[in-house]
Amino acid sequence: xxxxxxxxxxxxxxxxxxxxxxxxxxxxxxxxxxxxxxxxxxxxxxxxxxxxxxxxxxxxxxxxxxxxxxxxx
Numbered sequence: 001x002x003x004x005x006x007x008x009x010x011x012x013x014x015x016x017x018x019x020x021x022x023x024x025x026x027x028x029x030x031x032x033x034x035x036x037x038x039x040x041x042x043x044x045x046x047x048x049x050x051x052x053x054x055x056x057x058x059x060x061x062x063x064x065x066x067x068x069x070x071x072x073x
Contacts, residue, residue, distance in 0.1 A: 011053045012040050015060055022061075026068055035067065036060045 016036040020029045039060040040052075047055050 007049075008040070008044070008052065011056060012036060015040075015053070015057045018057065019060055019064055023064055023068070027064060031067070032060075032064060035063045039063055 016029075016033050019036065020032045023032060036056070040056055043052060043055055043059060
């Protein structure tokens with residue numbers, strides 16, 4: 001594992017924790033985890049590594065809200 005990989009794992013975990021707390025009443029942590037991991041996979045290699053934290057949070061939060069909207073919550 002490289003330093004970059006560890007940093008990416010830390011960022012992914014931080015975003016997952018943040019969004020899991022924010023949406024705990026509406027969505028299970030496992031669903032948030034799936035959304036964050038999917039968003040990270042979509043962004044990986046597409047943006048500058050130093051922008052990953054902010055962009056991952058924005059994309060994953062958007063997808064969580066979209067999932068909640070689709071459920072009518």
